[in-house]
Amino acid sequence: MISVFGSANMDLVAYVPEAPRRGETVTGHRFRTVPGGKGANQAIAAARAGADVAFLGAVGDDGFGAELRATLSEAGVDVRCLRQVPGPTGIAHIVVDDTGGNSIIVVPGANGTVTGPSGDDLAAIAASQVLLLQLELPMAAVMAAAQAARVSGVPVILTPAPAQPLPDELLDTVALIVPNEHEAAAITGVTGAEAAMDALLERVEEAVITLGSAGALYGSRPGERLLVPAPKVNAVDTTAAGDTFVGALAVARSEGYGVEEALRFASAAAGLSVQREGASTSMPTRLEIEATLSD
Template sequence: MISVFGSANMDLVAYVSEAPKRGETVTGHRFRTVPGGKGANQAIAAARAGAQVAFLGAVGDDGFGAEMRSTLAEAGVDVHGLRQVPGPSGIAHIVVDDAGGNSIIVVPGANGTVTGPSGGDLATIAGSQALLLQLELPMEAVVAAAQAARVSGVPAVLTPAPAQPLPDELLDAVTMIVPNEHEAADITGHDDPDAAIDALLERVEEAVITLGSRGALYGARSGERLRVPAITVKAVDTTAAGDTFVGALAVARAEGTPPEEALRFASMAAALSVQRAGASTSMPFRGEIEDALRELP
């Protein structure tokens, strides 16, 4: 089982030809609401990629909260650890342009009330093969969950987004970190991905830096270093591509898949997701990923 301690947001997605500049109003051509949040996205991605998944987090007592709980449950995610708190659920306002790019504003809502794992959360984490973490919950909560995983001998996988300073106590408890190249540069001060991954490996056992169209770079303290090329597709919507990658990667690694093969599995999952609109709605099922990998030359 994989546990995910993270955020659940309702994504309010506006589709436009070109994103508005400061002070500019543009007319969109489509709008939709899609359950998301980096935590919920990774939970659904991992479940669709073939894992048993438990989600630990919070939603509000509004209609968005009920819908997000239902969406997670329908995806096969265990939601016993998804608490309900008074007030609004988290939301993300997303603008997607015709080139597939996006910009996002997150309002934490119920996510901001999570100050740490509950007793039930701790038991779930201890019984997991891996714990997935992101930074859309308060930092104190993320640190506490990572430390709980370390005490239980459970690998903690951190997606350091949204980008912010990472306290030493968090990095000391994390097994693998998966930033994109911009986040890696912010964390380490190195624009060169190879230099950045060297710096990351001084703090964690494994690191993966996603490089967009240039693929992904993997490194381990054991000395292993891999660069896996991207799978070229026409992107429709890149929202949650990174979360899809991390969810699929965690599943493959939890199953004992070697790093290179696991990265290819994760890369294909992300490539399939960007060809569809939405966050959780775009994530591929395991059979789709495996079929697509078999069709590669």
């Protein structure tokens, strides 16, 4: 089983020809609401990629919370540890331009009330093969979940987004960190994927830096480096590509795939997701991923 301790948001998505600059108003093509949040996205991606998944987090007592719970459950995610708290569910305001690029504002809502794992959360983490973490919950809560995983001998995969300073106490618990190129630069203070990888590996044992259409760079402390190219596709919406990649990567690692095979599996999943609109709605099934890999 894969456990995901993280955020659940309703994505409020506006599609525009070009993202507005400061002080500018633009007319959009379309607006839609899509269940999302980095934690929920990764849980759905992992479930669709073939894993048993438990989601640990919180939603509000509003309509968005009920919809998020239903979406996770329909995707096959175990939501018994998903708390309901008074107040609004988290939201993400997303602007997607005609090139498929996006900008995002997150308002935490119920996510901000999570101060740490509950007793039921701790039991789920202990029973897991992998714990997925992101940084859309309060840092203290993320660290508490990571420490619980360490005590139980459960590997932690961390997506360091939104990028922020990472305490050594957190990184000491992390088996694999998966930033994108911008997050890697923000965390390490250096630019360029190779240089950022060098800096990351001074603090963690393994890292993958996702590079969008340029692929994914893997590194480990024994000195292994591997660049796996991304599939060549026509992207329409990159909103959930990173979360799809991480969810699929966790599945592959939990099933014992080798490094290159796992990265190709994750890249195929992400490549499928960017060809569809939305976050959770864009994530491929195991059959779709395997069909892409067999082409």
